Amino acid sequence: MMKTTRPNEANTTDWHESAFDIIRGLSAYTGSSLIEGLAKVIAKYPDADLGTAFNHKQVGSKIWAREKLFESLGGKFKHIVLLGGWYGVLPAMCFDDGRFDIGLLESIDIDPEVAGIARTLNAHAGERFRAMTQDMYALDYAKRGADLVINTSCEHIADLPGWLSLLPRKTQVLLQSNDYFAEPTHINCVPSLEAFREQVALSHVAFAGALKMKNYTRFMVIGTV
Ligand SMILES: C[S@@+](CC[C@H](N)C(=O)[O-])C[C@H]1O[C@@H](n2cnc3c(N)ncnc32)[C@H](O)[C@@H]1O
Incomplete structure (x- = not known):
């Protein structure tokens, strides 16, 4: 039987790309300008300490x-x-x-x-x-x-x-x-x-x-x- 919780390798190896996709989706869902800006920051400044x-x-x-x-x-x-x-x-x-x-x-x-x-x-x-x-x-x-x-x-x-x-x-x-x-x-x-x-x-x-x-x-x- 196929495991539905199997990690998606692409997502675990390039979290920036994944985070960008998720946050862009959240931006579309919420219509929030802050979340739209956050997606742009993730794409443009991968080394920013956004987690903090x-x-x-x-x-x-x-x-x-x-x-x-x-x-x-x-x-x-x-x-x-x-x-x-x-x-x-x-x-x-x-x-x-x-x-x-x-x-x-x-x-x-x-x-x-x-x-x-x-x-x-x-x-x-x-x-x-x-x-x-x-x-x-x-x-x-x-x-x-x-x-x-x-x-x-x-x-x-x-x-x-x-x-x-x-x-x-x-x-x-x-x-x-x-x-x-x-x-x-x-x-x-x-x-x-x-x-x-x-x-x-x-x-x-x-x-x-x-x-x-x-x-x-x-x-x-x-x-x-
Ligand atoms: C870690 S951050 C902000 C933490 C804070 N709790 C917040 O989010 O509002 C502190 C900032 O103060 C800035 N800072 C420290 N001394 C400063 C100064 N003399 N003039 C302008 N910015 C300064 C640092 O560069 C840093 O970006």
Whole structure:
């Protein structure tokens, strides 16, 4: 009798091709621009660390960010600046969500490897999305005039208060950090939500919360510097 669970050799030897086919199928099924972008990234950037960027904890943290952002500040923004934007997963999730109306979202990251991936993932957004390679400490934030600044990579930033001091007073911010001290690239984790709130010292807090994950807790604060 034929075994129906026999592995398909082509699929096990070339997972990129298989993943591309499956995700393109999911894109057709869901009509999601994010999933369409993900299929393009898989085809164009086979070495991108998509397994980390799209694991359920990373995606869960960003769904949480998107929900609390909408509840706290609404969904209409002229200009969002995202720092440490990596592969642009949060922008893709916001562009994929009909509640959000975003004029321009700039994703800035110091790593030159990530801008192309972020652009491919967000290709659907056209002119509304830009990805740039730059150090977040070297930006002129007053000149940019963003109505929201997002940094979900605060655990990667050595001097968080120093970076926040570069933002014009009254800038609206969404900030995330975590207590995942065991990850070597996390150079500035915090042990608790209280410690994070103290570290960022916002003049107004619209939301502050903690999201328990399996190995760590993520912290988020939304408000005004
Ligand atoms: C691993 S990723 C993002 C993790 C985070 N939890 C998330 O998904 O939002 C952290 C990113 O911050 C970027 N980064 C670190 N220091 C930076 C700096 N000074 N300016 C801009 N980007 C920076 C890194 O290149 C990296 O892509």
